[in-house]
């Protein structure tokens with residue numbers, strides 16, 4: 001009988017923010033798969049390694065590239081499509097051998113998570129269960145100490161990779177917003193936020209719930225220091241109940 005595929009949300013970084021259910025499946029699964037950049041452990045594995053015995057079988061899925069801006073003739077979409085096909089084949093080989101595979105995912109597995117691409121390729125062929133995790137934008141709101149959306153407000157979630165004109169259009173119409181995937185996109189995103197007069201409302205949070213977390217006003221940040229694991233929150237206007 002084939003093994004089962006689990007997508008386990010392990011939360012935003014603090015190992016205590018994993019759910020009891022994810023922890024149970026993590027401990028029970030004979031194989032733990034994780035995504036990471038070359039020569040790195042990745043945030044998901046770093047988060048859960050204290051929960052794993054040294055004997056646990058690990059299946060690393062190593063990204064071929066970590067930036068969407070590649071020089072011609074390289075194509076990010078093609079490289080990633082091939083990578084996810086290969087990753088799905090590696091996971092399927094374990095499942096075919098009858099072993100359950102727990103794919104650990106930073107934050108929540110189905111919210112901008114690489115697990116989604118395994119799910120797209122495997123969930124119809126193998127018994128699959130997804131365990132939701134604490135999403136990074138909620139961890140950032142907690143760390144910044146700010147409510148995100150009041151009452152009937154709408155929250156817009158954006159990727160900082162978007163061109164400035166798209167960010168401007170979306171943010172101009174947003175009541176509350178989150179801009180993820182900062183890193184080298186930070187200066188562009190901050191420029192748009194400044195143009196729209198939102199600097200006072202916006203909050204920057206980096207590596208929320210991890211040991212090195214930082215939260216700062218936007219104008220005090222050196223763009224060269226902004227990591228990928230950072231985001232900007234534009235909380236909805238306070239509703240005076």
Ligand SMILES: C[S@@+](CC[C@H](N)C(=O)[O-])C[C@H]1O[C@@H](n2cnc3c(N)ncnc32)[C@H](O)[C@@H]1O
Nearest residue numbers: 107108112113135136180181207208228229230
């Ligand atoms: C590929 S998405 C993964 C989102 C994740 N699946 C979740 O549910 O939060 C990566 C982006 O999430 C945000 N992020 C993830 N963890 C974070 C953290 N601990 N602190 C701040 N931002 C974080 C950053 O904006 C980063 O660029």
